[in-house]
Amino acid sequence: MIDNKNMILAIVLSIAILVGFQVYFDATRPPPPEQSLGAGQNLPGSPVGGAQTPSLPGTAAGNTAAPMIPGTVAATVQGSTRADILARNNRVKINTPRLHGSIALTGGRVDDLTLADYREKQDPESPEIILLSPKGAVGGYYAQFGWVGAQGINVPGQETVWAANRKSLSPDQPVTLSWDNGAGLLFKRTFDIDNNYMFTVTQTVENKSASAAAMNPYGLVSRRGTPETTGFYILHEGLLGVSEQTLSEIDYDDLKDQGQIKQTATGGWIGITDKYWLTALIPDQKQKTETRYLHRAQGLIDTYQVDFLGPQVSVPAGGSVSSVSHFFAGAKEVKLLDAYEEQIGVGQFDLAIDFGWFYFLTKPLFYALLWINDLVLNLGVAILLLTVGIKAVLFPLANKSYVSMSKMKKLAPKMTAMRERYGDDKMKLNQAMMELYKKEKVNPASGCLPILIQIPVFFALYKVLFVTIEMRHAPFFGWIQDLSAPDPTTIFNLFGLIPFTPPDFLMIGVWPLIMGISMFQQQKLNPQPTDPVQAKIFMFLPIIFTFLLARFPAGLVIYWAWNNTLSMAQQWVIMRRMGISGKDALK
Numbered sequence: 001m002i003d004n005k006n007m008i009l010a011i012v013l014s015i016a017i018l019v020g021f022q023v024y025f026d027a028t029r030p031p032p033p034e035q036s037l038g039a040g041q042n043l044p045g046s047p048v049g050g051a052q053t054p055s056l057p058g059t060a061a062g063n064t065a066a067p068m069i070p071g072t073v074a075a076t077v078q079g080s081t082r083a084d085i086l087a088r089n090n091r092v093k094i095n096t097p098r099l100h101g102s103i104a105l106t107g108g109r110v111d112d113l114t115l116a117d118y119r120e121k122q123d124p125e126s127p128e129i130i131l132l133s134p135k136g137a138v139g140g141y142y143a144q145f146g147w148v149g150a151q152g153i154n155v156p157g158q159e160t161v162w163a164a165n166r167k168s169l170s171p172d173q174p175v176t177l178s179w180d181n182g183a184g185l186l187f188k189r190t191f192d193i194d195n196n197y198m199f200t201v202t203q204t205v206e207n208k209s210a211s212a213a214a215m216n217p218y219g220l221v222s223r224r225g226t227p228e229t230t231g232f233y234i235l236h237e238g239l240l241g242v243s244e245q246t247l248s249e250i251d252y253d254d255l256k257d258q259g260q261i262k263q264t265a266t267g268g269w270i271g272i273t274d275k276y277w278l279t280a281l282i283p284d285q286k287q288k289t290e291t292r293y294l295h296r297a298q299g300l301i302d303t304y305q306v307d308f309l310g311p312q313v314s315v316p317a318g319g320s321v322s323s324v325s326h327f328f329a330g331a332k333e334v335k336l337l338d339a340y341e342e343q344i345g346v347g348q349f350d351l352a353i354d355f356g357w358f359y360f361l362t363k364p365l366f367y368a369l370l371w372i373n374d375l376v377l378n379l380g381v382a383i384l385l386l387t388v389g390i391k392a393v394l395f396p397l398a399n400k401s402y403v404s405m406s407k408m409k410k411l412a413p414k415m416t417a418m419r420e421r422y423g424d425d426k427m428k429l430n431q432a433m434m435e436l437y438k439k440e441k442v443n444p445a446s447g448c449l450p451i452l453i454q455i456p457v458f459f460a461l462y463k464v465l466f467v468t469i470e471m472r473h474a475p476f477f478g479w480i481q482d483l484s485a486p487d488p489t490t491i492f493n494l495f496g497l498i499p500f501t502p503p504d505f506l507m508i509g510v511w512p513l514i515m516g517i518s519m520f521q522q523q524k525l526n527p528q529p530t531d532p533v534q535a536k537i538f539m540f541l542p543i544i545f546t547f548l549l550a551r552f553p554a555g556l557v558i559y560w561a562w563n564n565t566l567s568m569a570q571q572w573v574i575m576r577r578m579g580i581s582g583k584d585a586l587k
Contacts, residue, residue: 082130082137086112089134090161092175093168097195098330103169104134108162108177108189110199111135111142113329115277122473122482131277131329140224143279143327145189145201148309149215154181162189171195184209185315197330198340204322207315214314217323219281220307223272226252230275235467236354239293239306241270241280247351250293255304261293269346270306273332276469278352282326283308285345331469334366354467361460365390366468373470380476380483383465383559390461391566394454398567401454403574407442458563465555476558480511483555487511508550511557516546518564525571 091102094113101113114128132141135158149155156162162177169175174192181187185207192200207213229237229252239250243265250261266288271280283289287310294305308325315321326344330336337350355362365386373382391398414436422429436442465471471484479489487509489495492502495510520542549557 080136082133085134085137092164092166092177092191094193095168095170096193097171098197099193100128101132103175103177103191105162105164105177107135107144107158107160108146108156109135109142109144110191110327110329111140115331118276118331118472129277131279135222135224138225139227140222141279143199143219143221143281143329145203145217145219145325145327147187147203147205147215148218149213153185153213153215154183155185155215156181156187169193185213196336197328198344199327199329200324201327202322202324204320205315206320207317210317212314212316214312216312217310217325218307219283219325219327220305221272221279221281221327222303222305224301224303226302226304227274232466234354234356234463235275237274239270239272239304240352241268241291241293241306242348242351243268243270243291245348247348248293249354252295252302252304255293255295256297256302259295263291264288265291267347269349270308271328271352272304272306273352275467276332276472278328278330278332280328280349280352281306281308282328282344282346282349283310284324285347287311333469334363335370354463356460356463356467358456358460358463361457362463365457365461366464369464369468370470378476379470379474380480380555380558383483383555384562386461387559387563387566390457391563391570394457395570397454398570399574404442407440411436411440411442461559462556465559466553471553471555474555476554480554480558483558484553486551487554487557504551505547508546509554511554511561512546512550515549515557515561515564516542518561518568519545522564522568522571525568525575 086102090105091112092105094101094103094110096116098116099113100116101110103109104111111132111134113132114130116128118129119126120129132143133139135142144158146157147155156179160179162179165176165178166173169191171194174190176188176190178189179187185205188202188204188206190202190204192202194200201219203217205213205215227237236249236251238252239255241248241263243263245268248261248263250258255261267283267285268289268291269280269282270291270293271278273279283291289311290309292305292307292309294307296303296305310323310325313321313323326346328340332353334350334353337352340346341349350363351359355366368389369379369382369386372385373379376382376385415433418429418432418436422432465483472482474483475481476483480487486507488507489509490502490507491513492506492508493500520539523538523542549560
């Protein structure tokens with residue numbers, strides 16, 4: 001019926017926001033620029049039209065078998081833990097204010113990084129977050145740089161042992177690795193690092209031979225094994241990059257199906273992202289490079305790789321050539337990513353954070369949240385205050401919706417009498433209702449547009465709270481000591497009084513209950529469905545949402561409950577102003 005449109009619309013849109021919004025856009029998203037290579041197609045490095053294209057390590061020219069991904073092995077060596085591998089190889093230590101780790105001299109790989117500012121648990125003594133791990137270890141994850149040489153040129157490979165000019169890399173002490181191929185070419189690889197998470201990698205070739213040498217610079221990030229993801233549709237975790245000012249987001253499962261995706265662009269970046277952490281390759285922003293997203297299965301292990309291949313350069317006899325690229329490995333902090341856009345000229349680097357389709361709203365809301373947090377020093381309180389501010393800005397729209405709902409609520413007794421009078425004669429009932437609306441000057445659809453306009457704003461805030469790292473391990477008050485984790489309490493053990501840990505689906509804490517109650521009370525303020533069956537179904541929605549949101553981050557549940565409470569207060573005031581008593585409002 002017409003008098004239910006506002007309520008039905010609000011509920012449907014709320015459900016769509018929670019569980020279906022991103023699914024729709026994933027389904028309608030255009031396919032990546034290039035599909036996987038099919039049978040009979042050429043891998044990079046295989047002959048095409050009589051020409052020989054340079055190939056990255058592991059994709060040798062003319063090799064029709066599935067190419068070995070650089071740096072991976074068929075199986076992890078038994079007993080080779082991460083610590084064993086790190087202790088076994090000669091290494092250059094990495095010691096910065098925000099990163100700890102090392103560079104392997106065998107292969108010259110950046111394959112050992114932990115984040116000094118982030119711990120696995122809230123306990124400051126818990127281990128640092130491990131981001132990168134060496135080749136051969138479970139979950140191997142590393143960055144590698146090098147050259148692809150023309151036929152007959154001996155370039156450094158994965159097992160090349162480099163010599164280092166110092167034992168430690170720090171922001172004020174770059175490290176240069178060197179290797180002589182014994183045929184007149186001296187290769188140097190210089191790592192420089194800032195006070196945060198950005199490496200500058202300068203690769204130099206000095207030619208002491210009598211003839212020129214042609215080669216292409218490359219960089220890659222390889223990840224062994226499919227990592228565990230949060231599994232939420234509103235968050236992308238997997239491979240991603242920006243090419244020609246267009247963001248590509250590729251899920252692990254999608255890349256398994258496609259095998260390989262290639263792009264060619266000037267500038268841009270390419271990487272692998274988790275919810276909070278990122279590795280990204282940033283080639284020379286003024287040169288045209290070929291980039292790839294690559295998947296290969298080795299036994300039961302899936303391996304993923306992103307890489308770039310720079311344009312070919314010629315190193316003249318007696319001369320030298322250098323290639324500069326960057327490598328980011330760290331936490332996805334918005335302000336830091338924005339700063340790198342200016343410092344090294346990489347465009348749209350902030351898109352590494354999944355701000356979603358409402359980017360133009362989400363990012364400003366995030367900065368507003370940070371600004372408030374700097375004032376109150378509590379992110380939970382900042383969420384509450386920001387929600388109040390948004391409510392104030394959207395008050396004219398919300399007021400129009402609530403006035404419309406209040407008018408409908410005021411007509412409820414007359415509409416009930418009409419339903420009793422006309423019974424099952426739907427035609428006469430609808431005609432009588434339309435005459436009533438016309439007489440009372442009520443438009444039952446007038447509240448729909450304001451609701452539609454408000455939805456993107458609150459979805460953008462919802463997105464901010466879900467994806468930003470500032471929520472991680474941020475305390476609120478009382479038992480909520482991590483806004484990014486679910487409420488740890490549950491009604492099914494009397495909030496900890498009974499020594500029993502229920503299964504996850506029964507972990508219904510205090511804040512989810514508050515949210516469910518607020519949703520129920522708000523629903524009572526809205527015009528009730530004319531259909532008794534619909535009315536009963538809607539009565540169960542608060543219960544469904546309580547279970548649905550119980551395992552969501554506590555910060556999101558607190559926001560949802562607070563938003564419901566503010567909406568109820570606003571709606572209550574409007575109803576009282578229009579002459580609807582508190583008792584009638586809850587009928």
